[in-house]
Amino acid sequence: MTPLAPCLRACLAALIIGAGLGISGCVTAEQLAAADYGQPPTNPRGRIIKYFKETLKDPESARIEWGDLRRGYVVNGLVTGRGTEYGHIQIVRVNAKNSFGAYTGWQTYYIMFRGEYFVGDVTSDIVAAKMGGVLDGAVAPAQPREQVAL
Numbered sequence: 235m236t237p238l239a240p241c242l243r244a245c246l247a248a249l250i251i252g253a254g255l256g257i258s259g260c261v262t263a264e265q266l267a268a269a270d271y272g273q274p275p276t277n278p279r280g281r282i283i284k285y286f287k288e289t290l291k292d293p294e295s296a297r298i299e300w301g302d303l304r305r306g307y308v309v310n311g312l313v314t315g316r317g318t319e320y321g322h323i324q325i326v327r328v329n330a331k332n333s334f335g336a337y338t339g340w341q342t343y344y345i346m347f348r349g350e351y352f353v354g355d356v357t358s359d360i361v362a363a364k365m366g367g368v369l370d371g372a373v374a375p376a377q378p379r380e381q382v383a384l
Contacts, residue, residue, distance in 0.1 A: 260309070261307060261309060261318060261367075265318070266307070266369065269307065269318075269320040270320060271305045271320045271321055271322060272320070272321055272322070272348050272349040273349050274303060274322045274347075275303075275322060275324075275347040275349065275350055276350065278303060278322075278324045278345070278347055279300070281347075281352045282324060282326060282345050283298075285345065285352070285355070286298075286328060286330075290328075290330045291330070291331065291332055291333050292330055292331040292332070292335075293330065295330050295331040295337070296328055296329070296330040297328070297329045297330070298326060298327070298328055299326070299327040299328075299340070300324070300326060301324070301325030301326060301327065301342075302324075302325055303322055303323070303324050303325075304322065304323055304325065304368050304369055305320070305321075305322055305323070305368075305369045306320075306321065306322065306323035306344070306346065306356075306360070306366065306367060306368040306369055307319060307320045307321075307366050307367060307369075308346065308356050308359045308360065308365060308366035309359075309365045309366055310365060319346070319348070319353065320348075321346050321347050321348040321349075321353055322346070322347045322348075323344050323345065323346050323347075323356065323360075323368050324344075324345045324347065325342065325343075325344060325368065326342070326343045326344075326345060327340045327341065327342050327343070328340070328341050328343060329341070342357070342361075343355055343357050344356050344357045344360050344361070344368065
């Protein structure tokens with residue numbers, strides 16, 4: 235065994251323990267009931283369209299399907315990076331062209347707001363990492379699919 239092996243094992247153990255501590259934070263029903271979600275944003279569409287203009291390869295090709303605006307939360311999220319963040323989450327489905335000029339298919343995004351403040355795209359926190367959630371009961375109901383000229 236090389237002298238480096240014990241150091242690597244110690245680093246790996248610290249990484250696993252640290253990851254476990256970060257993931258262990260869960261939200262109770264009481265915390266969800268007592269949480270301050272702030273006011274719903276007055277114009278989430280405008281800010282979301284701006285976000286997709288900045289991030290999509292071909293924003294002019296974007297087709298957007300607007301889902302419900304709901305209360306939601308993220309725990310130690312990649313975007314928020316701190317504790318539990320409560321706010322409103324706009325569910326959006328987007329189909330846009332990629333670098334090859336082909337449509338990618340409908341992708342679901344979860345965009346979080348805290349009042350008028352744009353927290354960001356928390357899709358990876360909610361879907362991949364299971365470190366957040368969207369609560370039942372829409373604050374604003376779903377709207378029809380539309381082609382949006384970004």
